């Protein structure tokens with residue numbers, strides 16, 4: 001036998017559903033507003049990707065010589081296979097490495113890397129990042145620090 005539900009209880013459920021829908025739509029509105037704010041931020045503050053950092057002509061770099069560009073935060077080296085550019089940020093905690101004889105030295109926690117960016121003494125364990133090099137329309141070499149490449153990458157002319 002069916003029991004009759006008092007009027008107050010009968011309308012309790014729809015009110016909860018209305019509250020849920022209200023909260024759900026409120027959440028959707030907040031998400032939509034957040035998306036719109038992001039879109040507006042990108043519209044007004046968008047900066048085109050960096051055109052890269054120029055490093056001059058290939059002939060400027062002598063074979064076996066490593067150059068540390070502290071301003072641009074990378075090492076440039078030319079070996080028998082060509083030119084390559086490595087980050088000067090230690091892979092342990094990103095301190096700036098220094099060229100020390102035939103190694104790269106981290107003054108923060110004394111890690112050492114060989115001239116190809118391989119860690120030879122901890123605490124750093126990862127190899128340094130290599131960056132893409134290309135020649136622009138003005139025939140100048142450009143490094144793109146936003147694009148990492150394999151350590152076998154070499155720019156050759």
Ligand code: FES
Pocket residue numbers: 090091092093094095106107108109110111122123124
């Ligand atoms: S930051 Fe280089 S060893 Fe710690």
